[in-house]
Amino acid sequence: MHITFYRWSRYFFSLFFTICISFLLPRLMPGDPIANMIGQSAHVSDATIIELRQELGLDLPLPEQFLQYLVNIAHFDLGYSYTLHAPVSSIIMERMALTIPFVGIAIVIGIILGVPLGALAGMSRSKKTSILATYGSIALSSAPPYFLSLIALSILSFNFGLFPLKGVSATAGIIPWIHHLILPIAVLSSCIAARNCLIMRGSVIQETHEHYPLYAKAKGLTERMVLFQHIVKNASLPLITQVALDVGFILSGALFIEIVFSLPGMGMLTYDAVLSRDYPILEGSLLVIAIMVILTNIAADIIYGVIDPRIRWQG
Amino acid sequence: MRRPEILGSIVLAAFLIMAVAPGTFAPQDPYTRFTPYTPPGSDHLLGTNDMGHDILSELIYGSRVSLFVGFASALLATMVGGIVGIVAGYCRGGIEDLLMGFTDIILMLPWIPVIIILAVFLGPGIWIFILIFGAFAWTSIARIIRSKVLQIRESGFVQSARCLGFPTWYIMAEEIGPNLFHIAFPQCMLLVASAMITEASVSFIGLGDPSMKSWGVMLSFAFTKGALINGMWWWYLPPGIAISICVMAFALIGYSREKWVNFEVRE
Amino acid sequence: MNRILEVCKLSVSFISGNEVVQAVNNVSFDISQGDIFALVGETGCGKSVIAHAVAGLLPDNTVISGEVNYKGQDLLELSQQDLIALRGQEIGIILQNPSRALNPLYTIGHQIREPVLVHTMKTKDRASRMVTATLRKMGFFDPESEAHRYPFESSGGMNQRFVIATSTILSPDLLIADEPTTGLDHSCIADVIKEFERIKKEEHCAMILITHDLTLARTLADRIGVMYSGEIVEMGECKAVFSDTLHPYTRGLIGGLPENGCTPIPGISPPMSRRFPGCRFHPRCTERMPICGQVHPRLEVNGDRFVRCHLCHSH
Numbered sequence: 001m002h003i004t005f006y007r008w009s010r011y012f013f014s015l016f017f018t019i020c021i022s023f024l025l026p027r028l029m030p031g032d033p034i035a036n037m038i039g040q041s042a043h044v045s046d047a048t049i050i051e052l053r054q055e056l057g058l059d060l061p062l063p064e065q066f067l068q069y070l071v072n073i074a075h076f077d078l079g080y081s082y083t084l085h086a087p088v089s090s091i092i093m094e095r096m097a098l099t100i101p102f103v104g105i106a107i108v109i110g111i112i113l114g115v116p117l118g119a120l121a122g123m124s125r126s127k128k129t130s131i132l133a134t135y136g137s138i139a140l141s142s143a144p145p146y147f148l149s150l151i152a153l154s155i156l157s158f159n160f161g162l163f164p165l166k167g168v169s170a171t172a173g174i175i176p177w178i179h180h181l182i183l184p185i186a187v188l189s190s191c192i193a194a195r196n197c198l199i200m201r202g203s204v205i206q207e208t209h210e211h212y213p214l215y216a217k218a219k220g221l222t223e224r225m226v227l228f229q230h231i232v233k234n235a236s237l238p239l240i241t242q243v244a245l246d247v248g249f250i251l252s253g254a255l256f257i258e259i260v261f262s263l264p265g266m267g268m269l270t271y272d273a274v275l276s277r278d279y280p281i282l283e284g285s286l287l288v289i290a291i292m293v294i295l296t297n298i299a300a301d302i303i304y305g306v307i308d309p310r311i312r313w314q315g
Numbered sequence: 316m317r318r319p320e321i322l323g324s325i326v327l328a329a330f331l332i333m334a335v336a337p338g339t340f341a342p343q344d345p346y347t348r349f350t351p352y353t354p355p356g357s358d359h360l361l362g363t364n365d366m367g368h369d370i371l372s373e374l375i376y377g378s379r380v381s382l383f384v385g386f387a388s389a390l391l392a393t394m395v396g397g398i399v400g401i402v403a404g405y406c407r408g409g410i411e412d413l414l415m416g417f418t419d420i421i422l423m424l425p426w427i428p429v430i431i432i433l434a435v436f437l438g439p440g441i442w443i444f445i446l447i448f449g450a451f452a453w454t455s456i457a458r459i460i461r462s463k464v465l466q467i468r469e470s471g472f473v474q475s476a477r478c479l480g481f482p483t484w485y486i487m488a489e490e491i492g493p494n495l496f497h498i499a500f501p502q503c504m505l506l507v508a509s510a511m512i513t514e515a516s517v518s519f520i521g522l523g524d525p526s527m528k529s530w531g532v533m534l535s536f537a538f539t540k541g542a543l544i545n546g547m548w549w550w551y552l553p554p555g556i557a558i559s560i561c562v563m564a565f566a567l568i569g570y571s572r573e574k575w576v577n578f579e580v581r582e
Numbered sequence: 583m584n585r586i587l588e589v590c591k592l593s594v595s596f597i598s599g600n601e602v603v604q605a606v607n608n609v610s611f612d613i614s615q616g617d618i619f620a621l622v623g624e625t626g627c628g629k630s631v632i633a634h635a636v637a638g639l640l641p642d643n644t645v646i647s648g649e650v651n652y653k654g655q656d657l658l659e660l661s662q663q664d665l666i667a668l669r670g671q672e673i674g675i676i677l678q679n680p681s682r683a684l685n686p687l688y689t690i691g692h693q694i695r696e697p698v699l700v701h702t703m704k705t706k707d708r709a710s711r712m713v714t715a716t717l718r719k720m721g722f723f724d725p726e727s728e729a730h731r732y733p734f735e736s737s738g739g740m741n742q743r744f745v746i747a748t749s750t751i752l753s754p755d756l757l758i759a760d761e762p763t764t765g766l767d768h769s770c771i772a773d774v775i776k777e778f779e780r781i782k783k784e785e786h787c788a789m790i791l792i793t794h795d796l797t798l799a800r801t802l803a804d805r806i807g808v809m810y811s812g813e814i815v816e817m818g819e820c821k822a823v824f825s826d827t828l829h830p831y832t833r834g835l836i837g838g839l840p841e842n843g844c845t846p847i848p849g850i851s852p853p854m855s856r857r858f859p860g861c862r863f864h865p866r867c868t869e870r871m872p873i874c875g876q877v878h879p880r881l882e883v884n885g886d887r888f889v890r891c892h893l894c895h896s897h
């Protein structure tokens with residue numbers, strides 16, 4: 001494996017840090033910790049509260065509570081939502097079934113669109129289309145994703161009725177599912193494409209100052225071959241790192257887009273949890289999103305090593 | 316200055332003037348109630364909302380909150396990042412490893428959910444937002460500044476200052492600081508852009524400060540009170556467009572100073 | 583003799599902002615089949631620019647005038663397509679700095695076989711076999727494993743030999759070698775020299791050998807041109823130039839050789855953007871006359887000898 005000890009420890013501490021945050025927050029926040037743990041608007045009888053206090057170990061010293069917390073997480077026990085009356089982990093799993101494909105497809109489309117566009121824009125900077133792509137990308141990444149969703153929804157769904165206004169039900173078949181997701185995916189993937197385009201453009205510009213593109217040209221490769229067979233591969237290395245770091249933002253952006261389109265994914269879950277002050281759900285979401293970011297970074301490390309032999313050979 | 320930077324500066328200046336003296340530009344007091352749901356017309360250029368507030372006036376008063384939150388969060392983050400970067404780059408060794416390792420860890424934390432949870436616990440408020448943003452968004456600045464400091468400390472004038480016997484903290488403050496301004500500045504502008512988008516997003520799910528109506532809060536109200544469903548575009552479009560234009564102004568200023576964006580057609 | 587390349591009154595200037603850098607000024611020379619023509623001169627005198635101009639590799643912000651006749655067709659007038667067909671097949675070029683000329687992310691074998699793939703209809707398999715054959719011919723014992731290595735795993739000298747293999751794999755008629763030995767250690771230089779001697783014997787191509795190493799030029803070249811600040815100041819048969827040196831600058835260069843005591847020429851060459859009256863070399867010349875500061879000397883022809891110096895004109 002080419003991921004170094006430093007990087008593994010980085011992932012480990014990142015996870016540990018997030019766990020600490022979600023452990024400490026309800027216990028340190030003002031107010032009754034039990035209320036902080038179960039959420040404000042949950043209606044629970046006094047008897048249950050006493051029982052809960054025992055079960056959650058709130059009377060124990062903090063280190064022991066923390067150990068218990070770690071054990072619970074290791075068993076995928078993220079607590080119980082007293083608002084939705086179900087274990088947090090199973091609720092999140094259910095919602096992730098929508099959010100992960102949604103975000104995954106959008107990222108893939110965003111890369112497929114943004115990378116070649118940015119590469120071309122970086123290679124021939126003075127062309128009108130390149131300038132348009134650059135400024136277009138800056139403009140697109142300046143608008144909050146959910147505002148773009150509002151506009152898309154109002155024009156395409158409200159005025160023209162091309163797409164549904166309300167969210168998809170979980171039991172619907174594949175066709176309605178696609179119909180409901182086209183617009184959200186279009187919005188999210190154009191945001192991702194815009195950012196990738198800017199990063200790729202800068203990265204390609206840096207690579208053109210290297211010598212190997214000139215030598216590739218001297219071998220008889222056309223400009224386009226030099227770009228797509230040589231420069232793009234080298235220029236994608238910084239992009240991989242950046243996309244992995246961006247996943248946190250992409251996920252957060254996806255949450256807001258889901259809210260606008262009322263898709264029953266993590267976004268709606270978070271929104272409802274915010275409205276009903278359902279703390280266990282919010283903490284569980286934080287933890288799950290953090291784990292997803294860490295997993296993507298590990299994946300990015302692996303891909304990076306596959307592309308760059310210098311990393312792979314380091315051992 | 317390059318063209319995108321000039322354009323961004325002009326737009327930004329217009330917003331700043333509005334934010335400094337909203338009273339001179341706003342046609343109405345933002346809390347005076349008129350007929351609700353009036354479409355744009357001669358009385359109200361951008362119409363009114365459900366409470367009968369004049370939307371143009373709300374927009375102008377909102378620029379103050381949005382810009383303040385953006386600037387304050389970005390400045391805090393820049394300061395934290397600058398200090399971490401300078402200390403790591405200057406001290407080297409164990410302190411550097413520790414600080415940069417910490418930076419790498421924070422870099423991976425999804426802080427928008429953290430802001431959401433804290434805002435839920437502590438109640439909405441701009442100061443919490445500013446603090447959390449400052450506490451999490453400093454990582455990119457810290458990395459850039461550290462590498463610049465590493466470069467500068469090997470350069471002639473720092474070496475000679477040390478030879479002349481100036482104390483370490485003095486060299487750091489006097490010599491390195493000003494040199495870092497021109498790399499910290501574009502980053503800070505991009506951070507303002509990012510802070511404004513984040514603030515608008517967090518406000519959108521109802522965690523904005525309702526007593527200080529920022530553009531994000533305006534959008535949030537418009538959305539939850541059905542502006543979209545009822546086709547009242549004058550209610551939700553202006554704040555969204557204002558955020559986008561303002562963020563773009565910051566982005567243009569920031570990007571045009573960044574070497575990698577390379578706005579110039581010819582080098 | 584068969585003329586391969588005739589360069590006629592070639593001038594190249596770069597425009598950056600409002601500054602014009604005249605990097606090559608009115609340079610003419612020609613090469614016949616099987617000949618090695620050496621271009622020597624201090625760093626920054628415009629040697630690489632000539633190499634790039636001949637191969638059509640100069641960036642867009644350049645103004646080129648004159649003619650570069652390759653087998654009777656002017657390369658400067660040629661369409662991009664025709665030029666691409668020539669590059670790597672008929673005209674091979676070896677760039678300065680071998681390690682940077684190779685793409686760090688591709689194996690050596692992949693990069694050597696690229697010209698074969700773009701210029702011939704050969705399959706990847708046959709191209710790879712051609713690579714192995716070429717490497718074996720160059721004296722590599724285990725060409726197959728060599729071809730699977732990456733540039734970062736080999737020394738600069740090895741990489742230079744791989745670059746030579748790439749540029750000569752299709753047996754070009756014209757080979758341009760830009761500083762092939764610069765930055766290599768002694769044993770590698772010996773290897774590279776042996777390589778060029780073999781190419782000269784076996785391939786019968788015309789070669790432009792660019793170097794600031796006079797010893798190398800003397801060992802390999804048939805004819806030699808000495809450049810100073812964008813101009814050719816002396817040109818002729820290699821032996822003749824070394825035995826009967828006419829230009830003070832050439833004498834200065836020869837005086838700088840280790841066997842002659844390493845006496846450097848005092849001063850530095852003027853920046854290319856600065857034009858002034860008289861000989862370009864007169865500020866540093868030890869045999870300066872009053873006329874040298876006023877009139878720019880013409881290139882005087884005497885049989886096969888060319889020299890640009892007022893001293894020789896008065897003879």
Ligand SMILES: Nc1ncnc2c1ncn2[C@@H]1O[C@H](COP(=O)(O)OP(=O)(O)O)[C@@H](O)[C@H]1O
Pocket residue numbers: 596597598603605624625626627628629630631632641854
């Ligand atoms: N792309 C370019 N833009 C501007 N000036 C250039 C460019 N390439 C080379 N030059 C200038 O041309 C001159 C000759 O450079 P070069 O041919 O590389 O010298 P050398 O003889 O060492 O190979 C140098 O002064 C350099 O500054």
Ligand SMILES: [Mg+2]
Pocket residue numbers: 626629630631678760761
């Ligand atoms: Mg050179």
